[in-house]
Amino acid sequence: MEEYISVYKCLCDRTRLRILNLLQQGPLCVCHVQHILGEPQPKVSKQLNYLKRHQMIESVRNANWTIYRLPEEPQPLLEENLKCLQDLAFQKSIFLEDLARLKQTDTSAACSPQEDEATSGC
Amino acid sequence: MEEYISVYKCLCDRTRLRILNLLQQGPLCVCHVQHILGEPQPKVSKQLNYLKRHQMIESVRNANWTIYRLPEEPQPLLEENLKCLQDLAFQKSIFLEDLARLKQTDTSAACSPQEDEATSGC
DNA sequence: GTGTAATATTCCGCTTGGGGCATATTCCTG
């Protein structure tokens, strides 16, 4: 039960919703999220940490960067709601704008833990 | 956006989840909810009011009783999540226990606004 | 009117959480 409440607590903040929307497209490091959302770094970092603390997302340290991502098998209730948000909310300009900025962002740099990090990033 | 956040805020409390679970079965007055949940009256009343303030449920005054119910067309996101909870959470004993107590409760008394209230209730 | 059941509200103490800001930590480079 508290498990579900935890999911809903993660979903009831604007910044966290925007972050989850982005992470559905793939892993991201903090500075990319920060850049796309246009929010201060501590704010982004704290909300990412909040999501991780509640086990909605995972993180991997890659050199200077911390890459956050949705786990391979997300919380079922979380997954269901991310789907819902795609259906219901993707008309919402804020989500679309974030995704547009995401596309303009070169995420191949540091945000793929398995890749060669020779090409610098952020 | 804030519309969705509102839904999630309503869903991230144990008492409210239990209440919504019950109201899916039909309208209920405060004292029935109170009895089924085994929670103090002010607590139940406040959470019902919270849900109403956020437009997740409606209320009708029927003589001495206030009957709360889900609207005919609930918030789509709310509806989706209530479905999810049926699928995912109805194994959770607390929900099942509540429903069992609901079945043992005579809700025909005051909790049907359109009915004859000659037969007393609660 | 009084009394009573059902419900709503107020007050208080406590915890959670969000944001801004400054600072600390981590990791790499040279």
Add this chain to the structure above:
DNA sequence: CAGGAATATGCCCCAAGCGGAATATTACAC
């Protein structure tokens, strides 16, 4: 080692929200 980039954390203030207890309100019966 020093320096710098990326990230994390701590502190502060403030608002929201939960619970318990007492009290207020509403509506009906008599």
